[in-house]
């Protein structure tokens with residue numbers, strides 16, 4: 001009675017695990033970017049090894065790239081001097097090892113976790129890894145996808161395999177119909193609030209239930225994306241017609257008869273009815289309200305109109321002090337300086353549409369800076385084709401080039417010390433968006449409403 | 464990698480819970496293309512103020528923290544980003560082991576691959592260590608034990624293969640490459656191809 005996870009795991013075991021040694025697990029797709037790979041390529045060079053499967057390696061640049069227009073490597077030393085060396089190194093590594101790079105000028109450049117699905121490289125039943133913890137995103141398609149370190153990036157480049165101990169399984173059932181103005185981001189924030197930031201440690205999560213079945217792929221990706229914020233390396237959702245419809249016709253999926261055969265195989269991946277999980281939790285999405293974080297980890301979440309809780313725990317107190325929020329008062333009391341819409345969590349077309357629906361015909365509050373950063377070049381093109389860029393510009397927001405941007409603040413897109421940023425990204429750690437910057441995680445709707453009001457705001461009155 | 468069998472040192476304590484890898488090494492220090500020299504950026508925003516002066520209250524800045532090889536941290540150390548720069552920075556600074564009541568999965572993996580020992584111990588002893596900074600501990604990798612000042616030895620879990628590699632200085636990539644035949648057989652025999 002295997003689970004979805006077990007089926008995918010079993011299908012990729014090259015050498016089974018024993019008491020002494022972990023399993024050798026085959027990797028079907030390895031996505032690489034400029035920040036976590038240079039040292040791995042250096043290892044290959046030292047040992048004189050080639051990349052074993054360039055055809056299973058997908059390369060792009062996203063983390064440290066500027067979001068102001070850059071069309072060539074020549075521009076980059078001007079707009080992003082810090083990142084220039086790394087970006088050049090990535091070009092050099094890909095050229096030398098024979099890897100196709102979706103770099104500047106490519107219409108498929110973008111955040112690693114946005115372009116994999118867009119290209120159809122992300123597919124049900126695959127094992128997918130990347131030197132980035134949000135690789136869990138790809139689990140939305142029923143893939144086993146997780147983040148790895150740079151040493152492991154080297155292992156996969158050289159052998160297409162990883163040494164892995166089999167993790168435990170955690171079932172998260174989400175039932176109920178989502179109330180208006182409540183989005184996938186609110187659900188996953190509520191789940192992390194419930195299980196805690198270490199609640200999923202050592203586990204792979206499978207998200208199940210009516211609410212999950214009713215979601216489109218982009219919402220499912222938002223949910224799986226933040227599995228790591230709950231401590232789980234991977235989050236998975238069984239593939240269904242929604243998944244197949246999303247993938248159909250994309251550049252890297254099988255075509256013709258091979259497509260039919262793939263769909264038949266994918267349909268058999270769902271957990272068996274009586275599959276057992278090591279742990280289970282459930283959540284009623286029908287009673288949720290928009291959620292925001294109030295502290296310095298993604299488990300410190302509260303309903304938009306609820307009072308910030310209190311505790312005498314020293315770490316909790318330290319977080320409130322850093323955030324300058326008052327227990328007993330709702331987050332809507334807090335003034336906003338910066339709003340960021342983007343990232344691998346919420347930088348896809350539907351996310352931009354949710355934000356634009358609220359901003360349309362309105363102006364953001366005085367003194368608020370708003371950045372809208374599409375997750376990929378494809379998202380950018382699609383948004384522009386629908387006129388979303390005009391909506392954002394007319395509202396007073398900056399419409400920028402694709403990349404990670406303020407999610408990680410490596411490319412100069414940061415908030416100033418002390419500024420409060422309402423962000424659709426995934427981490428509200430101290431300093432994540434700039435030294436001393438205070439991050440409030442929220443859905444695209446909540447972020448857009450906050451830009452309009454100038455304070456952290458409930459999106460529902462704007463709908 | 465060098466073989467590691469025993470670490471003996473006084474502890475330095477960071478009691479904060481959920482210390483994430485962004486705090487261990489901030490993203491702005493990740494534009495490097497090598498592994499070396501990251502120790503100076505370790506815990507940078509906690510160690511230094513805006514002018515680059517050492518913050519007096521931060522435990523690593525205290526004179527008695529000098530030369531400590533063992534870091535004791537609050538629950539769920541190393542959560543967040545998968546950046547291997549976090550263990551690289553800790554090692555470059557001089558740490559050889561991290562002790563907590565919980566250590567995040569990816570960090571733990573990355574640490575083991577670089578010879579930084581992640582030690583997860585029970586809440587009672589963890590609480591005692593948090594309250595008693597500077598005590599002398601001995602970590603025995605082979606026996607997977609931490610010896611406390613009173614001579615008591617507490618076991619900690621460590622993946623058996625990772626331990627074997629640490630004790631013998633084995634490079635895991637070499638081990639994987641020895642299985643080339645099995646990998647090829649798998650690639651050829653699987654019913655569907657990625």
Ligand code: SF4
Nearest residue numbers: 134343344404407408
């Ligand atoms: S958007 Fe943020 S979380 Fe996602 S890959 Fe980029 S840096 Fe990582």
